[in-house]
Amino acid sequence: MFARFSNTIAAVSTPRGKGGIAVIRISGEDAAPILRKIFTPAIKGTPKPRCALHGWIIDGAEPVDEVIALYFQSPKSYPGEDVVEISCHGGLFITERILELIVRNGARIANPGEFSERAYLNRRMDLAQAEAVADLIQAETEAARRAAAYQLEGRLSERIRVIRQELIRLGALLELELDFSDEDVEFASRDEMGDLFHSAQKDLKSLLDSFNRGRVCREGIRMAIIGPPNVGKSSLLNALVEKERAIVTDIPGTTRDVIEERLDIEGVLFTIMDTAGLRETMDPIEKEGVQRAEKSAQDADLVLWVLDGSEPLSNEEKRMINRLEEPTVKKIVVLNKMDLGIQVKQVIIQKLLPGSQILRLSVTTEEGMVELIETLKKMALSGALPHEGEVLLTRERHRDGIQRTMTHLQEACQSIEKGMSQEFIALDIRGAMDALGEIIGETTAEDILNKIFSDFCIGK
Amino acid sequence: MVKKDFDVIVVGGGHAGCEAALAAARMGERVLLVTMTIQNVAQMSCNPAIGGPAKGHLVREIDALGGEMAKAIDSTGIQFRMLNQSKGPAVWAPRAQADRIEYSVWMRQVVESQDNLTLLQGMAVSVWVDGDQIGGIETETGRRISASAVVLTCGTFLNGLIHIGMKTTPAGRAGEFPATGLTESLVALGFESGRLKTGTPPRVDGNTVDFSKMAIQPGDDRPRPFSFQTSEINTEQIPCYLTHTNPTTHKLLKSGLDRSPLYTGKIKGVGPRYCPSIEDKIVRFSEKEGHQIFLEPEGRRSTEYYVNGFATSLPEDVQLKAIRTIPGMENVSVTRLGYAIEYDFFPPTQLKSSLETKRISGLFFAGQINGTSGYEEAAAQGLIAGINAVLGIQNKPPFVVDRSEGYIGVLVDDLVTKGTQEPYRLFTSRAEYRLLFRQDNADRRLMRYGHELGIISEKTYSRLQKKEEGIERLMGEIQQIKPDPETINPLLKEMDTDPISERQDLMRLIKRPQLHLMDFQTLPEMATLIQEMGDIAEEVMEQVEIEVKYEGYLRRQQEMVHRFKKIEEKIIPNTLDYNTLSALSTEAREKLGAIRPQSLGQASRISGVSPADVSALAVYLSKMNRSDSHVSER
Structure with a gap:
């Protein structure tokens, strides 16, 4: 965070890896002098602010890459100081080579978020706006994007x-x-x-x-799939994300760790956690899995209780439900295996998990899946997309x-x-x-x- | 080592200079007070009054520390009022009209009769140094006087320039020479100087005023003294008078704006926004049809009145015509014209919290030279500078009142940390812990320091100790005294508050806004206590009652002070190179480098240093302490 040498920073601003082009940004009082040292324009002349310049990056006499360079003069730049942006070819090696050249000529590698930090320090943005930039970059859904964009707008x-x-x-x-x-x-x-x-x-x-x-817009909804072993939790996860994410077998206790998958429903991010089946066990690995499952249920915004609808609830299951019942958390109870006939009585569920919505479905036949998705959509919408300009x-x-x-x-x-x-x-x-x-x-x-x-x- | 002519030289005999010289002499050093005109010692250049919100508090604090101002006004005041009495105790503020002439004479006597203190009429034209240590002063007549410490309290005299209309006169005050040479001598030493402006209204002959057309403003029935050492004030009080300007006045004033030094750009110095001239008021608030004008008596043996609210630098003919449009002043005779004065000051960010300059050791600045306005602000700085001049000579650590201890702390910290763009005046709103800084507890907050410094006598201090004991005792007793309903309900009814059904202790009872400890003085237990406490009983009851009534608020402020102290304890090494801290904004790097705050707390109060800069600095300091506590950057 505190350099002894240079206040001019540089970084590759596009993601690492191969791409058509990559953008390298230099910010600080030495940005323009560094550009002069490492860049030969195709047409001679001094760089004008906010005008694209075509030319070559050179290392001494050695041409390195053909690029477009852009110069922004302080304070009219994102961080509020002199900035140079170099659009070079997007190879991993070539970007690293140019960055190294820039550092050799007096810049240092920027820390994460340092361009925005400078924008804040130089009064280009206030604190809430600087945070919005980070949120915008992190945004994975439309809801998150909008919330951040409105905040960035100030x-x-x-x-x-x-x-x-x-x-x-x-x-x-x-x-x-x-x-x-x-x-x-x-x-x-x-x-x-x-x-x-x-x-x-x-x-x-x-x-x-x-x-x-x-918070739902920014972070999405964390939904834990909870239930006794072998009721079809992992199958339900796979069905929701439409891929074979979790291993599914007939052996109870197959899922040991918590498996997370992300799903965009109506612009809202759902982080779905498939968990180990809840039961009393002596197996230390499974025991740890059960503890993690319980923790997931506690941290979740929404708990999806999955029960085998075709078998009456055992006493152990009732005890388990009782222990984990958290009145303030939203819940949906899914009675799976409806294709095998429903034995579980609704009244018992309502007593054990008051206020929960109860759905019947079969992951195998996909009957009832549409209703589940609709229910999740409604939940997403109730706390969802910021409307135009909403803060x-x-x-x-x-x-x-x-x-x-x-x-x-x-x-x-x-x-x-x-x-x-x-x-x-x-x-x-x-x-x-x-x-x-x-x-x-x-x-x-x-x-x-x-x-x-x-x-x-x-x-x- | 060659013996110096004096230990401390104080240049300037105004409110700052007198306090500085008296404190230094009382602390045992040989002091020379150089003033341009001896008969003008402690002159009130502007309005003949002392105190008011924050300023009255300052005077009480000056008194608690062993200063002279409170005693001077107690002895020479002609009208005393406690302002803001309809509000809470923290903002009660003593204010008094002074007899301008008597005040000066009184202070001159104190200065003349003080041991170790020599008075000299003359003008200091330069200071000289020995390396980065002060050497002494040189006077206009060429005399070089050496000293270990020099305190400059030059008021508005440094290159003072008076404006009346388009006419300018070099002067320190109307009819007095300006001080020349000193500014240039300081600038040559590397000090940065600036220019400020202030103004004063005309004075009029009271014999030509028709007071029957004005509203009379009497003083309080029971004048309360400023000094903790004054037991009571018995002198006869003289009233002030209130009248107003009107549209005709404003029209006349406007007709002179083309010859106003303020509006024609002739005046370059910055004036105080809180004390605008009358022409400024009618321009900026043109919708107002009248402005208050107070006529304040100049003294018992003078018929002159000070026309408060009518400060102006308009041309003479405009002043004379406009003032006669004010009700009661139709035939008034103006004895002295209003004027504006420009003068040099030295931005106070060049000072340490001790008021010693950062550049030259042993050189101190106090009063208007630091960009302040007001007698009280000047006196407080004079006292602090005088004390620290002596402590420096005696190789002792400086005396600094911090922001959580009193208005003096707020004043000095504001000056050295934030500097000022206009003549600085203290307001109660400048204090973060206002509810704790009451005029009634200045002794409890600060007197122990005055005693430690040797400028508060044993006798005065032992009275405070007795008071503290009384407070502690009474605080315990009121939790024990539980009057029964039959005895107390008639009183409660009389005070218009709900009766009680079972015994309740006094502490709970006086939490009710309608009830006061005095109401219970006839209860046998209370009567005994009051008798035993004697002459401090009233003060003790006042303290206990305030602490009980406002307990919740006071506790919250104490918690704030606690948090303040924590960040204030985070010391920044004096050698820190801010240019190496890339996480700071450019502006913050510059400001921090120039002011060199002593603590993280002080850094956070510098304008241009944002909360983000402060947190970056905090992170750096904690990293530094963790990684190399033994190999610090020193």
Whole structure:
């Protein structure tokens, strides 16, 4: 993270491996001088900002590759400093060779995320936007992409900034009464203050409520397939992902470890975990598998209980279900093997796993599979694609900041109700401003005073 | 070693200079106070008042540390008020009108009668150094005076330039010479200087004012002293008067804007936004039809009044015409014109927290030379600089009040860490731990330091100790005293609060906003306690009551202080090369390199250093401590 030598960084920005072209990016004050040393343009002239240049990368006299070079001048570049982008041929060897040449001429290899870090440090983006870049790169589904893209556009930051501006205004009104009580200015009415707090809280609450959906967009839904051995869990996984992912045999306890597969349903990422069958066992490997299965069930957003519908539930199975039942987690119960006739009674299931949705199907005959997929689609949609321009909270760090802001606003409201004077309310306004500032990476110290000086006629 | 002429030389006899000289002399060093005009020692150049929010707090803190300002105003005040009494105790703020002449005379007497302190009328035109150590000063007459430490408190005198309309006059204050040469001598040593501006309103003859057209503003019925050592104030109080400007006034003022040094760009220095001139107010807030004007008496033996709210640098004819449109001043006779003054200052980021310059050891700056405004801000810095000049000579670590201990800490830290773009004034909102910095507990926060430094007497300090014991005792007792319902319910009813059905201790009872400890003084247990505590009883009850009533808030602030101390303890090595830290923004690298913060906490308060920079710095510091605690970068 801390280089002793160079502040100019370089990296291959396209994925490793063979491709038509690869892009190498250099950023920092030496970007242009390095380019001059290693690049001969086909047509002589100095590189103009944001104009593509055709030419050759040279190592001394040795031509290395024919490339297109682009120069961006500070601050008009992604990281806000001088940047050179070289589009070279996309071989692994050739990209490494050019990168090595760049480093030899005074750059160093960039750390992961360092270009974005610089964009943030150079005030090209705020913190929430920089995080959105990482999310956008990581996005595997449309939902994740949209949530990140809206955040990158600055919509979350904008919402937070608007609330923060209101708080600054309120803070200024309060401070005015404390530091300029002798002045001939109008002070804030308690009612207006209360109204402002409530509307800010409402706004924050709606952001907070979007967190679960936002997290689903960003991270998808983790679904654990849980059940006794040999009820068809692995077959169900294979059927869902439409490939032979898990080994399926008639031998109970075939699946030992947790197998993860990813599936895009209606733009939402499902991470499906196939787990070992739950039973009491002496086999140490299987025992570990059962523990992992239980852990998967605890961590999941959605548990898919698979039971053999053709056999009545054994007492051991009932005990197992009872032990793992977690009332707050969403559940779907799948009664498999409906082609062999259904013996399990719905009432017993409803008693054991209250609030769960029950489906009958047969993985073998594929009967009922459509209904399962439809059910999963509905779940995906209920917490899914952000609609045009919608701002969702996607990160724990943001949720925490907003949660703390709301706590401060509640405390401030209580102070108002108790009839406390301005300085007590101001304590929480400042706390709230700081908490919001952390999300977008802004500090508050002078904001309130500046607001007072610009908005009010003070000074005897 | 050749014996120096003096241990400490203080240049400037204003509010900063007097405190610096007195503190240094009281700490046992031989002090020379050089001032341009002896009869103007501790002059109030602007309004004849001391205190107000944050400023009044400062005066109480100065007093707790052994400074003089509080005693001076207690002795020479002509009107005392406690501001913000409708609000919580943290923002109660003492303010007083001073008798301008008496104040100066009083302070001059204190300075003249102080042992170890020599007063000299003269002008310092340069400082001289011995390597990077201060050598002394040279006066206008060519006399070189040597000293181990020099404190510069030059006010608005450094290349001072007065503006009235298009006319300019070099002056330190109206009718006084400016100080020349000193700025240039400091710049030659490598110091960076800047230019600021401030202004003052006209003064008028009270005999020509029709006060019947104005609203009278009396002082408090029971004046409360500033000093913890003043028991009471009995002098007769003189009122102030309130009137307003009107559209006619504004029209006249506007007609002079084409000859305003402020609006024609003649004034280059930056003025304070919180204290705009009247022309600034009518331009920026043109929708306002009237502005408050306070007439403040200059003193008991003068008929002059200070026209507060009418600061201006407009031409003479405009001033004279405009002021006569104000109700009550139709026939007023202006005794002194308002004016603006530009002066040199030295951006205070060139100082350490001790107020010693980073460049020259033994050289200290205090007051307006650091870009501040206000008598109280100046006095506080003077006191700190005077103390640290002596500690430096005695090879002792500097005395620094931190941001969690008081307004003095906030003031000094703001100056040396953030610098200032305009004349800096303290506000209560600048303090993070405002609820703890009350005027009532300045002694409890700071007096032990004054005592350790030897400028708070044993007698004063033992009174504080008695008070602390009383507080502890009373805090215990009120949890034991549990009046029964029959005795107490009539009182509760009278105070308009719910009756109790079973015995309840006093601590719980006084948490109710309507109830105060004083209400229970007739309970036998309380009466005994009060009698035993004697003259400190009232102060003790006040402290206990505040701590009980606001317990939840105060605890939260204490927790904040705790977190503050943690980050403040993360020390940054002075030799750290910020250019090697690539994870910092360019701006942060520059600012950190220039200011060289002593701790991570101080770094976090530098403007231009973002939270991301601070976390990068924190990561680096912890890496450094982990990897090579024995081979640090020193």
